[in-house]
Amino acid sequence: MSNDPLVVFTPSGKRGRFPVGTPILQAARQLGVDLDSVCGGRGICSKCQVTPSYGDFPKHGITVRDGALSDWNAVEQRYDDKRGLPKGRRLGCQAQVQGDVVIDVPPESQVHRQVVRKEAAARDIEMAPATRTYYIAVDEPDMHTPTGDVERIDRALSQQWEIEGATVEPSLLPDLQKVLRKGNWYVTVAVHADHRGGPPRILQIWPGLYEGGLHGLAIDLGSTTIAAHLCDLRTGAVLASSGVMNPQIRFGEDLMSRVSYAMMNPGGDKDMTDAVRTAINGLTQGIATEAGIDTQSIMETVFVCNPVMHHLLLGIDPVELGQAPFALATSDSLTLPAPSLDLTAMNPCAQVYLLPCIAGHVGADAAAVALSEEPGKREDLSLVVDVGTNAEILLGNTTRVLACSSPTGPAFEGAQISSGQRAAPGAIERVEIDPATKEPRFRVIGCDLWSDEDGFAEATKGTGITGICGSGIIEAVAEMRMAGLLDPSGLIGSAEATGTPRCIPEGRTHAYVLHDASDTGGPRITVTQGDIRAIQLAKSALYAGARLLMDEMGVDKVDRVVLAGAFGAHISPKHAMVLGMIPDVPLDHVTSAGNAAGTGARIALCSITARAEIEETVHRITKVETAIEPKFQEHFVAANAIPHATDPFPELRAVVNLPQVSFNTGSDEGGGRRRRRRA
């Protein structure tokens, strides 16, 4: 092993050793890290901006000290003077390696930006937003019956809209008189009235009739990605959806690494809080620009997130969540002013609503899934699984709803997989292996053709074939099992045993070659024994969580399965069942709910009735703690095998080419208050 400094890039996790003096941009290119540059490294385009991180990184086995990069140089200074570099940023073409260093590549410096697959599901929501606008005619002041302008606004709201006892935010007072006079005593006010019955609050006032719109953000704050929907608060329409990577990834890929980071580094929780708030501000600005709206018209924001994200967003050290009894600082829903969370890219009077957490490991994201999927409103027994770095699992019917979370880890998102990558153009997302020939065919993100179809090579020239993402690896493993390449314990057979040269030796085990372009200098993409083990661990955790809830409920099977979450939306239900991720049910009883947490956030954004409902629902949910339940370990071990050796639904093979969203039945047997449209 060389003594050259180690350079680790996040979020890709790519790493390598480089001689002192190597520019970061050059290191990135050698490792295939996705770092942009269009000026030839002259420090002009600034597209290669990176953020070095300092401190201890036990996970990478290094400590990054001051001086790990060369000093800020004249080129960077010139760029900063001219156009400004965000704090903490360096130009990758200028900064040179001097010691071990961790380099974060922000989303805007990535050429192939992450496809944050969190589109808004079409859903009709009965609008009852917390903040609405009212156009009012205010009495002019009369010195014979003197009252304040505020008090006459209140009278107008009472007489013209039956809104009683409204208060005005202190920050509006300085401009109030000018606005009233500019509007010639006609004004539009934005009034926030929540479901808790406090006095209505006037958050904004515009002269005359305001027609600029009122907007809200529904934010699904995940461990890996932050996804936002910008909605019109009057109609509920989604005007734009956008996502960024959660920059906390540089402090740890999964939740427990971040909790550990906070434990090991005094003040580390503050760094993570700052990072995520900054990212949310950037996302807010970006989505507003995309939709062409003024950020000042954003008056409401709803967050759904797991408990660790929830605490870090609030500026609370998550250390208590890392050890029994996993005590949440606060679990009920919260309504807060945006500035209290440093959310500066929206109206300063904007109100932030956080859905309640269910338990120390079951967060507001699970509550949002419960709000969106409503298992407690159906007679049949639903298992709702929100798959992410953690899986949130709900099981219930009208009699009872249970919830737990299960630490699946990032394997389902393509991390910890040898050729794994996040879902981005060029990633293999669908796989089929012919049981007879053992030959694979696949599809990559960004191309509608299968790899054995005419024109595939031409169509993928732009993106290349760069790796395999979460849904791809699940299908690959399941297909390998059904093609007889894996035994029930998950062991890959040799070329001799399987009869295909694609099974090659790798150390003391074997790997299956899915794609090999190495003779033309391209990548070779394999599924290794390690990959199989990672997927087995993840699916066992998921299944064990579901099983634990079924035990608690006293049932052996469920009536239907709902796959939710960014990744859940892309899982093939058949392959999930082959793997044993989820209990067996008829295939048409498996529904993909899309980004159910995001949908729940959007429902809460648009409706205070829904806020009241989910707060009530959460109190009735029975929480099951997987971390301390001995049976969880039993189930986990028992779930290691891959149950199905053959295709359980061979008749569907012909139509498997359909996109998975066709499994979304859009059914609505249980409720009716909110109607869904087919996606």
Added chain:
Amino acid sequence: MSNDPLVVFTPSGKRGRFPVGTPILQAARQLGVDLDSVCGGRGICSKCQVTPSYGDFPKHGITVRDGALSDWNAVEQRYDDKRGLPKGRRLGCQAQVQGDVVIDVPPESQVHRQVVRKEAAARDIEMAPATRTYYIAVDEPDMHTPTGDVERIDRALSQQWEIEGATVEPSLLPDLQKVLRKGNWYVTVAVHADHRGGPPRILQIWPGLYEGGLHGLAIDLGSTTIAAHLCDLRTGAVLASSGVMNPQIRFGEDLMSRVSYAMMNPGGDKDMTDAVRTAINGLTQGIATEAGIDTQSIMETVFVCNPVMHHLLLGIDPVELGQAPFALATSDSLTLPAPSLDLTAMNPCAQVYLLPCIAGHVGADAAAVALSEEPGKREDLSLVVDVGTNAEILLGNTTRVLACSSPTGPAFEGAQISSGQRAAPGAIERVEIDPATKEPRFRVIGCDLWSDEDGFAEATKGTGITGICGSGIIEAVAEMRMAGLLDPSGLIGSAEATGTPRCIPEGRTHAYVLHDASDTGGPRITVTQGDIRAIQLAKSALYAGARLLMDEMGVDKVDRVVLAGAFGAHISPKHAMVLGMIPDVPLDHVTSAGNAAGTGARIALCSITARAEIEETVHRITKVETAIEPKFQEHFVAANAIPHATDPFPELRAVVNLPQVSFNTGSDEGGGRRRRRRA
């Protein structure tokens, strides 16, 4: 008139022309301006700090431009580097006159600091503070029935104190878990529950039993002085009282000058807002130090003030208050977080309560007087006069209460008087003139002897006899009238007509020499014809206001008079009646209420019941606008004469030496809920 630059000092109003290059400290000394220095002008002690003001000063007929003072020099830089000079400050010994300039002498640079005569009146108040502390035992977290720490605190408050549905301030969340664990699940919380019925709010949390006390400030924010009482929120005890000059004085001595300043200078209102908030922060810090308490224990603050001060405190441009219809931006009471007013010298979760304003010219200070004096709770008809730069006047009984304000100007405070000064040691505060010999005797602040008593010269050696303050000038004018030195129209007679050489010619009129030490280089203190006119204008305005309310009430006389306000507490009721400031009533029906506005603020600080009561009362008060009422002008003109040519209460001459506070009857016929003790 010389062409030398004009130097105007505030708050004294002293002015003079000085050659270019004159140090400010030297100019101050030549004019007798109270500016400290103990290092001989070497720039070491920094006691001569001053604040130059720039811009247009129509009142002084000058424009102060950049460069009006010599450049910041090396001595000032050295001091600033070593110990720091507040922004905008110069050292008076270093800065030299270069052009017309207005120089503010901050309170800490005055040797004889203003005696802010606003002691707290002793008053028993039934305690019902908005914020109280509660000691609670919180359940430990249990992962089998997971709830947040906040939710278990709420449960403890409910079970142990019957406080339901409390919310926690967002800023407390980050430290909450550590505090709970540090206190081993025993904590003390400060809970704010106001009279409007919103949810109780937890403003602070301490580990274990907190015994550091909970404090509140009652602040009487006047045009001239800012007076504060620091109170124990558990007992109501006044721990310290303190006052500072209102630094807005440099923008204009009276309210209308400040409104004009805001009109003439864009952003001028912001400067005044900043100045007063900074002063309040300094006052808060000072009073906390004096009482030996931690500023973080200040959780409540109540303000009473006139409408212009009210708006400037809130950051509202007062321009609308300077013109009909005198519209207030907001008139009802307000409860605000301290940071929204930049009040940084108290707990960041402290709550600020502003009493309601009654009308565009009748402020929260008048409401506080109404709360303290309760004219609406008595059968007999009370006239309550709060004398300041503006007089707030209330007239009423159980059937009805009327209110107005009257622009008396600053004469009653010793301003606009030739030998006038604010109440400070050395100021003449009591005067008697023998009707036979026309010889005066007087007392000065800081000495208990009359000027004709043995030892007076010795006793006043320290303070000197420096001028005449408000109560002194009133007595002087009344005594002059009773001694036959003035005719009913207020004209001073000549030496021939009056038979005393103390009446000396001055221009085309005469002046009365009250004190003359000019042959030994001391001051000569006279009452000039201009002084008489100034007092006549002020007392006519006051009387006309009272008369207007009596007209509205349909009465010709009142049953009792209450003199309130810092200055009202020091007025001799007899002399006020001689002058015709107030309607004639038997002398024992004149009460001095001391600083009634400050007392009202203190009551509101200690009792949310009182807050609810005054809000209700203010809505029932009939407002009378003096500025547009033609009869006000009639009354004003008619009130010009000085009615009493002889002592109306000669039998009281013998006991007039008693301090005026003996007139405080401490009566409590009307109410009984709050009991008063004799001062």
